[in-house]
Amino acid sequence: MHKQTQVFLSIISLLGFSALAQEAITDTIKKNNPTHLDEVVVTGQIESQSLRRSIQNVRVITRKDIDQLAANNLGDVLNQYINITVMPSGTTGRSTVSMFGLDALYFKILIDNIPIVNEAGLGNNIDLSQINLNDVERIEIIEGSMGVTHGANAVSGILNIITKKSSRNEWEIKTTVQEETVNTEYGLFKEGRHIQALQLGHTINENWYVSVNANRNDFQGYLGNKQGQDYSVNDGLRGYNWLPKEQFMTNALVSYQKNDFRLFYRFEMMDEKVDYYNSQVQTLFNTDLGSYRASDDNRYFTDRFYHHLNGTGKLFSQLNYNVSVSHQKQQREVESFIYRIWQDQEVNNLKEKDQSMEVLYSTGTLSNFFKSKTANLQIGYELVNNNGFSVVQEAGSTFTGIRKRIENYDAFASSEINLSDRFSVRPGFRYSFQSQFDNQYAASLGFRQLLSHDIQVRGSVGKSFRTPTFEELYQKMIFPGHYFSGNENLTPETSISYEISARKTHYFPSGLMMSNNLVVSYMDIKDRITTALTGFTPDNVPMYEAINISKYNMWNVSTTNQIQYKNLNVSLGATLVGVSQLIDSGDLRSNDEYLYSLNLNTSVSYKVPKWSTTFAAYYKYNGKAREYQSDGNEYVLTTVQATNWLDASVAKSFLKNKALNVQLGARNLLDITNVTRTGNTQTGSHAASTNVMLAYGRSYYLKLVYNLNF
Numbered sequence: 001m002h003k004q005t006q007v008f009l010s011i012i013s014l015l016g017f018s019a020l021a022q023e024a025i026t027d028t029i030k031k032n033n034p035t036h037l038d039e040v041v042v043t044g045q046i047e048s049q050s051l052r053r054s055i056q057n058v059r060v061i062t063r064k065d066i067d068q069l070a071a072n073n074l075g076d077v078l079n080q081y082i083n084i085t086v087m088p089s090g091t092t093g094r095s096t097v098s099m100f101g102l103d104a105l106y107f108k109i110l111i112d113n114i115p116i117v118n119e120a121g122l123g124n125n126i127d128l129s130q131i132n133l134n135d136v137e138r139i140e141i142i143e144g145s146m147g148v149t150h151g152a153n154a155v156s157g158i159l160n161i162i163t164k165k166s167s168r169n170e171w172e173i174k175t176t177v178q179e180e181t182v183n184t185e186y187g188l189f190k191e192g193r194h195i196q197a198l199q200l201g202h203t204i205n206e207n208w209y210v211s212v213n214a215n216r217n218d219f220q221g222y223l224g225n226k227q228g229q230d231y232s233v234n235d236g237l238r239g240y241n242w243l244p245k246e247q248f249m250t251n252a253l254v255s256y257q258k259n260d261f262r263l264f265y266r267f268e269m270m271d272e273k274v275d276y277y278n279s280q281v282q283t284l285f286n287t288d289l290g291s292y293r294a295s296d297d298n299r300y301f302t303d304r305f306y307h308h309l310n311g312t313g314k315l316f317s318q319l320n321y322n323v324s325v326s327h328q329k330q331q332r333e334v335e336s337f338i339y340r341i342w343q344d345q346e347v348n349n350l351k352e353k354d355q356s357m358e359v360l361y362s363t364g365t366l367s368n369f370f371k372s373k374t375a376n377l378q379i380g381y382e383l384v385n386n387n388g389f390s391v392v393q394e395a396g397s398t399f400t401g402i403r404k405r406i407e408n409y410d411a412f413a414s415s416e417i418n419l420s421d422r423f424s425v426r427p428g429f430r431y432s433f434q435s436q437f438d439n440q441y442a443a444s445l446g447f448r449q450l451l452s453h454d455i456q457v458r459g460s461v462g463k464s465f466r467t468p469t470f471e472e473l474y475q476k477m478i479f480p481g482h483y484f485s486g487n488e489n490l491t492p493e494t495s496i497s498y499e500i501s502a503r504k505t506h507y508f509p510s511g512l513m514m515s516n517n518l519v520v521s522y523m524d525i526k527d528r529i530t531t532a533l534t535g536f537t538p539d540n541v542p543m544y545e546a547i548n549i550s551k552y553n554m555w556n557v558s559t560t561n562q563i564q565y566k567n568l569n570v571s572l573g574a575t576l577v578g579v580s581q582l583i584d585s586g587d588l589r590s591n592d593e594y595l596y597s598l599n600l601n602t603s604v605s606y607k608v609p610k611w612s613t614t615f616a617a618y619y620k621y622n623g624k625a626r627e628y629q630s631d632g633n634e635y636v637l638t639t640v641q642a643t644n645w646l647d648a649s650v651a652k653s654f655l656k657n658k659a660l661n662v663q664l665g666a667r668n669l670l671d672i673t674n675v676t677r678t679g680n681t682q683t684g685s686h687a688a689s690t691n692v693m694l695a696y697g698r699s700y701y702l703k704l705v706y707n708l709n710f
Contacts, residue, residue, distance in 0.1 A: 010319050043113070043140040043160040044149050045417050046378040047320065047369050055416065055426045055448040056418075057501050057519065059560075061139040068605060068616045070178065070649060070665055070703050072195050072217055074109075074161075075128035079645065080618045082573035083143060083558060086128060090222065090242035090693050093274040093300075095128040099143070099156040100523065100554045101579040101597075101627070106466060107154040108146070112163055112266065113363070115150075116329035119355040121469050122386060124153045130304070132249040134213040136199055137164045144225035144521060145497040147442030147464030148412055148428035151382050154466050155525070156494050164201075165255045165264055166209050173202035173708040180701035182222045182242070183673075193699075194218040200417050209255045217247040221275070221409040222696040224673075228279050232293040232341045239277035242696050247272045261313035268306040270330075275299055281341070293341045301351075304330040318371065320535045323364035331356030331389075352399075353389070357470070360385040374418045379597040382410040390477040401476050407435040408467075412442075422450040430463075436473070437492050440465045454507075459500040466493040472529055472546045483543045490529060491548050496521040496654075513564040518557075525552040533587040542587075553580040567607040575599050583628060583635065590628040598623035618643040629679070636679040640692055645671050653679060663703040 042048045044056040049056060061077060071077045075095040079086045087103075088095040096104040108123040109116055109131070115123025117133070139161055146154035180193035181184075188194075195218070201211040221244035230236040233331040251268040276298040285291050310324045335351040365380035386406045412430035419425065430442040446460035465521050468490040477484040499521040506514040528550035535543045558575035575598070582592040607614045622643045628635040649665030674691040 023536040040161065041140055043158065044142050044146060046365075046376050052456065053448070055424055055446045055458065056142050056460075057144075057499065058093065059141045059143075061141070063137060066133055066136065066139075066612070068649065068651070069618065069647065070663055070701055071133055071134065072178065072215075072292040073129045074131035074159075076138065077084075077133070078128065080603070080620055081141075082575050082599060082620075083556070083577075085622065086223075088695070090696070091242075093127075093129070093245045096125060097128060100556055100577055101581075102156045102525075102552070102554075104565075105469060106153065107406060108150055108154040108158045110150070110158060110160045111268075111306075112308060112310065112324075113160060114324055114326045114361065117304065117306070117330045117357055117359050119330045119357055120303065120358050120388075120390075120471055121333045122328075122356060122361070122384065125469070129245070130217050130247070130272065130302070132213075132217075132247075132251075132270075133161075133212060134249075135200055135253070137162045139534050142524070143519075144460060144499045145442075145462030145495065147462060147463040148414060148430045148444045151384075151410055151430065151432065151442070152440070152465055152467045152492070154409065155466050155493075155497075156523070163253070163266065164211065165204050165253065166257070167201050169201075169709040170203050171708070171710050172199070172211075173408070174199040176703065180667075181699045182220065183697035183699060185220075185223060187220075191220050192339075193220070195702075196286040198428045201252040207256055207258050208312060209253075209257075211248075211253045213251050215249045217245075219245045219561050221245070221480050224696065226279075229339075230344070231343055232281055234281035234283075236279045238281055238295065241281050241693070245272065251433060253702075254649060263311045265308075266306075266308045266310075268304070271304070272303040273299060274301040274302075277339075287339070289550050291321075292343065294338050295341065297337060297339045297346075299337075300354075301333040302330065303333075303337065304328070315366075318368060319366055320368045321364065321366050324362060326361040327359070328361070329356065329358040340556045352391070352560060354391050358387040360600065375415065378414045378416075380407075380412050380414075382412070384408050384410075386470075388470040388474075390470060390474060392474065393478055394476060395478045398477045404470070404474060405435075406467075406470070409433045414444075423522075424448045434467070437467060437490075440467075440492055452529070454505045456503040457501070458503075459498075461496070461498050463494070463496045465495065466525075468492065468529060468546070481541060483537055483541050484531065485543070485545045485548045488592070489525060490546060493525055493527050493529060493548070495523060495525040497521065511566060513562075515562040517560045519559070521556045523552075523554045528552055530583060532584065544579045549584045551582045552655065553594075554578065569608065570603070571604045572602045573600065579627075581628065588630055588633075588635055592636070595626040595637075612658060614651045615649075616651075617646070617648040619647075638677050640677045642674045643672050643675055643694065645672065646670050657709070661703075661705040661707070663705070665701050665703070667699045667701070668695055669698055673697045 016616050036664055039051045040570050041054055041058045043058060045510045064621045068078055075086050078084045085098040086095055087098050095699045099105050099107050104125040109126045115128055118126055142161050143157040150158050158504040176197040178195035182192050186192035197215040197708040199213045203209050212420055222242035223239040224241035226241050227237045253266045255264040268409055278295040280299055281293055281295050284294050307327045312322045315321055331353060332355045333351055334354045335349060337346045337349040339346055348645050361384055365378050367378040368374060369377045389403045391399050391401050410430055410432040414428035415427045416424060426446040428444045432440045434440060441465050444462035449457040463495050472490060473486045473488055475486040501519040503517040527548040529546050529548055530550040531544050532547050532549055534545040537543060556577045560573040563570040576598045578594040580592050580594045603618045605614060625640040627638060629638050646669040647667050648665055648669060651661060651663040652658040672695045674693050676689050677692050678689040
């Protein structure tokens with residue numbers, strides 16, 4: 001047994017002994033602050049319960065938080081989250097998440113507890129800009145290993161988006177128009193960001209509720225020092241620094257509820273178009289046009305549909321069941337063409353499917369086996385059928401489509417045992433039958449200790465696994481002088497993580513509330529997948545292949561603090577992360593020293609009821625980030641300079657019943673664009689510096705929302 005596990009179990013034993021010796025908690029705080037303590041969470045729970053009694057350390061982003069940020073997609077929200085770094089790319093149009101130095105392959109994103117598909121996987125490596133927030137009620141985040149309840153790839157944490165499924169009003173109609181500059185670039189049709197949304201909700205009767213949502217997000221790209229589509233000089237300035245992107249998203253919901261039975265069906269569809277303009281301009285000739293300027297351009301089309309049917313209720317008047325069935329598909333097509341710049345003409349258009357993933361998914365649980373408040377048992381299953389497709393570049397620069405099916409069938413069990421009113425433990429286990437790999441398992445043990453003065457102590461230890469992605473298994477890029485290949489013989493990565501946290505909430509007679517939370521965590525990942533040198537071709541070209549060779553260790557100390565007093569809300573967070581990575585590419589090997597990063601965030605909001613106005617500001621400090629990168633000869637320790645992010649807004653309501661809301665705000669007030677990455681070799685010599693494109697600078701927005709409820 002790991003020494004860390006033995007220490008962890010000893011802590012649980014001591015806290016359990018202390019809990020049995022203490023008196024029951026009084027209900028004074030609950031009477032004085034019912035809203036705060038009755039906030040219900042569902043992610044990672046056996047049954048829905050208050051945040052205070054949850055054994056998992058759940059963090060909630062409310063609808064109010066989303067609105068104050070004027071967030072249209074998930075990336076707009078998470079950019080201010082303390083332990084999450086949003087990684088945008090102007091060259092691909094994608095935004096992904098990084099947590100504790102681990103990329104999006106280790107973090108799982110779900111909608112109503114169902115992992116979301118993308119063209120290369122399920123639940124992981126999600127493009128945050130493709131997740132619309134129109135019908136979102138709240139977002140729940142749990143950091144650390146969640147392999148027992150959520151299966152493969154829930155290594156660094158999970159994010160669960162809870163959608164709206166009922167309303168107190170008979171009709172709800174909401175229209176939104178949002179206009180936003182992109183740095184200094186703005187025009188009604190040619191530049192900037194233009195968002196329109198329509199939401200309709202209808203409570204038919206006490207049992208039935210339906211809703212429909214539609215959203216258009218038109219991002220016209222960011223030129224910066226580039227000259228756009230019609231620039232015809234071959235000096236590298238044609239195109240955009242951030243690619244133009246247009247998205248259409250719609251979803252619909254039908255919900256039925258009667259007594260203990262609830263059934264809902266949710267459908268979602270997304271269409272996205274990203275335009276790529278090549279910076280290289282050619283001079284060509286034909287008999288009709290003579291000499292003309294042209295460039296090889298592309299368009300990327302991404303489509304997604306999502307079906308989710310969920311039913312919850314009781315069996316035999318006691319057992320609680322929760323069953324979901326989902327069918328999802330996302331695919332990307334690439335249209336290549338020659339653009340004749342002077343003639344504004346496209347020729348030789350060719351549209352082909354590049355990647356796709358189609359998933360049949362089902363999960364279900366049974367709980368409440370015992371008529372007792374002391375113990376609860378949950379058993380469940382998860383069935384996943386992934387049908388993936390990707391175009392790969394074989395030897396001889398030939399392109400071939402590869403289609404593979406990957407399946408897993410999982411069974412899991414989790415129990416919550418209340419040893420006293422103050423102390424609960426939760427063991428869990430999952431076994432996964434894999435079609436592509438050896439069978440895997442996940443295990444966890446968590447506890448919650450409620451001390452006097454409303455001090456809450458939580459802890460967990462969990463073992464999880466990450467399965468290789470479709471690209472890591474099957475991708476190939478083989479052309480003269482280059483040989484990069486996936487590996488069908490890869491094995492899943494395994495991890496173990498530990499977390500302990502303490503929360504204290506103070507309530508004062510004046511109405512002031514102060515909440516403080518401290519979390520310490522540690523993670524160890526083995527058999528990490530790395531692209532490494534595995535040999536040479538007969539032509540002496542280095543062959544790079546994905547293999548299980550590297551390792552990763554992380555420890556983290558973070559604190560979040562909140563103050564509420566009447567109409568004032570202040571939060572402050574800080575996290576210190578240390579990461580040790582051994583990257584071994586076969587011919588090169590990095591240093592595995594611990595590299596540290598400090599991040600801070602704070603937010604302030606103040607509501608003036610007399611004016612129906614709310615002022616809000618959000619600040620985040622991303623400390624220096626260091627990591628080893630290969631320069632071809634050795635691993636270089638690179639440093640990305642610290643950045644400061646500041647957003648601010650003011651929102652005011654007008655008309656009767658505050659039907660019209662006007663919000664004026666600014667993102668990235670400190671005007672962050674590119675930051676410098678410098679490097680030093682492992683022998684201490686200086687390497688060249690480069691620029692990392694993080695954002696497109698300061699932007700302003702105006703958002704108008706009209707609500708008609710009756």
